[in-house]
Amino acid sequence: MSTITRPSRAPDATGWDVERIRQDFPALHQQVHGKPLVYLDNAATTQKPQAVIDALTAYYTRDNANIHRGVHLLSERATDAYESARRRIQRHLNAASPREIVFVRQATEAINLVAASFGRKAVGAGDEIVISAIEHHANIVPWQMLCEEKGARLKVVPVDDRGDLIMDEYARLLGPRTRLVAITQVSNALGTVTPIEEIIRLARRENIPVLLDGAQAAPHQAVDVRALDCDFFVFSGHKVYGPTGIGILYGKAALLEAMPPWQGGGDMIEQVALEGSTWAAPPARFEAGTPPIAAVLGLATALDYFEEVGRREDVQLNFMLEPGHAIFFNNCTMLHNRTSFEDDPDPARKRHLLRLWLMLDGAWPLTANVHAYKGTRGIVGHEGTTTYYRGNAI
Numbered sequence: 001m002s003t004i005t006r007p008s009r010a011p012d013a014t015g016w017d018v019e020r021i022r023q024d025f026p027a028l029h030q031q032v033h034g035k036p037l038v039y040l041d042n043a044a045t046t047q048k049p050q051a052v053i054d055a056l057t058a059y060y061t062r063d064n065a066n067i068h069r070g071v072h073l074l075s076e077r078a079t080d081a082y083e084s085a086r087r088r089i090q091r092h093l094n095a096a097s098p099r100e101i102v103f104v105r106q107a108t109e110a111i112n113l114v115a116a117s118f119g120r121k122a123v124g125a126g127d128e129i130v131i132s133a134i135e136h137h138a139n140i141v142p143w144q145m146l147c148e149e150k151g152a153r154l155k156v157v158p159v160d161d162r163g164d165l166i167m168d169e170y171a172r173l174l175g176p177r178t179r180l181v182a183i184t185q186v187s188n189a190l191g192t193v194t195p196i197e198e199i200i201r202l203a204r205r206e207n208i209p210v211l212l213d214g215a216q217a218a219p220h221q222a223v224d225v226r227a228l229d230c231d232f233f234v235f236s237g238h239k240v241y242g243p244t245g246i247g248i249l250y251g252k253a254a255l256l257e258a259m260p261p262w263q264g265g266g267d268m269i270e271q272v273a274l275e276g277s278t279w280a281a282p283p284a285r286f287e288a289g290t291p292p293i294a295a296v297l298g299l300a301t302a303l304d305y306f307e308e309v310g311r312r313e314d315v316q317l318n319f320m321l322e323p324g325h326a327i328f329f330n331n332c333t334m335l336h337n338r339t340s341f342e343d344d345p346d347p348a349r350k351r352h353l354l355r356l357w358l359m360l361d362g363a364w365p366l367t368a369n370v371h372a373y374k375g376t377r378g379i380v381g382h383e384g385t386t387t388y389y390r391g392n393a394i
Contacts, residue, residue: 021309024049043188043216045238048302052241055301059294066290068267082293085300086283092303093233093250094224100256102283103291106247107215108138110234111182113249113286114211115142117259118232119180122209125151127179130208132157132165132194134187139213143182152179163190167198174206181210185217193217200229209255215239225250237295242302246295249286256282263288 022028027047030037039047059081065074067082083098090098104110119142123129129143133156147154155178157170174181181203186193196212203210211232214223218235225233232255237246251259261268261279265288270278279285 024051024305024309026050026053042219042239045244046219046241048243048298049241049305051305052243052298052302055298056243056294059297067293068284078293081297082291085296088300088303089248092223093248094226095250096226097253099282100250100253102249102251102256102286103296104247104249104286105245105292106236106238107213107234108236108247110232110247110249111138111211111213112142113262114232114234114251115146116262117286118209118255119143119146120150121258121260123147123150123152123179126177127152128155128173128175128177129153130155130157130170130173130178130181130183132170132183133159134163134165134190134192135182135184136188136213136215138215139182139184157183159192163187163192165192165194165199167195170199171202174202174208176206178203178206178208181208182213183210184213184215186214186220188216196228196230204229231255237299237302240299240302241306242299243292243295245292246299248299251282253282256286259285261285261288265289267291 025047028037028039059078063074063077063081065072065078067075067079069075070079086098086101086103089095090101093101095101102110102113104113119129123146127150129147129152131139131143131154143154146152155173157173158166160166181199183194183196183199185196200210209231211234212228212230214233214235216239217223219240223233223235230250231252233248233250235248237248238244259282263286264277267290268280268285268288270280
């Protein structure tokens with residue numbers, strides 16, 4: 001591998017100075033197989049801007065200490081920064097309180113936490129959990145495990161030939177035994193943007209809690225958990241330019257208060273005695289042990305960076321581009337040589353994030369958000385949604 005430097009260019013017609021923004025990402029300053037690197041695997045993980053890398057370095061070189069328990073200056077600084085990051089993420093999601101923000105390792109762990117804590121308490125034999133056919137494995141397997149443990153049933157919303165949820169079937173699946181709806185906001189396999197407001201509205205009619213998997217939505221659109229009125233929302237930091245090993249569980253305060261711990265250890269307790277222990281209030285109740293402090297600070301910095309460069313959720317989600325224009329999208333350049341989705345006469349296609357499908361003989365489909373840099377090579381990967389591929393002739 002070798003490093004490369006691209007000359008600065010004027011901003012394109014979208015207003016994005018693409019080359020300047022690419023310079024913020026050290027991993028993109030290299031060649032692969034003699035070509036400038038274009039990274040296509042953003043659905044799996046994003047590259048990191050220098051600001052995030054600097055935040056990790058600053059913590060480890062200046063403020064490295066444990067939180068919530070030390071009485072020395074470094075611990076106080078680390079604790080203040082950690083809780084400030086929680087408030088930053090609260091604002092990002094428009095949660096009612098920082099007490100509704102729980103730090104976990106990634107969206108997968110957040111879903112497992114809800115399954116293990118809320119699910120074990122709310123779900124019994126004969127009850128039902130509703131998911132869709134386009135979920136990531138992380139939003140399938142924990143519910144399968146819970147249903148097997150409890151003798152409950154997993155109901156699956158089917159999709160049509162376009163990859164859209166069949167909403168009439170969804171409505172029919174909701175009933176008096178439904179204990180939870182767990183649905184993706186944006187599919188990582190197909191790019192389908194689900195009609196989440198309608199999904200929540202129908203669940204509310206039956207008084208059914210809703211968990212949203214926002215891992216693919218968070219990088220592409222603004223999220224307002226209070227406007228959505230979802231009960232749980234999860235996303236991973238590494239998909240929004242933050243470090244690996246950090247994710248977020250948002251939960252309504254009343255639900256978190258009623259949920260038991262799912263892991264035991266330091267920081268999640270109120271009182272400890274050999275005869276028994278009592279639990280701290282949320283979110284500490286769900287953050288046992290030393291947390292990923294540096295990654296938390298890196299995530300907060302990533303969100304600051306995201307906003308600083310001007311996140312345009314309407315452009316990112318709807319791809320309102322003119323033919324031949326380039327746009328920075330998930331830290332790569334996209335050259336768009338067709339009419340925009342906004343010009344497409346079929347409104348159904350506007351509900352999908354643009355995807356690139358690479359079909360290899362005898363292999364899983366390789367998909368990625370569409371990014372291209374003319375004359376370069378890219379990196380892609382397979383998605384964690386093999387259940388959909390097996391069930392559909394793609």
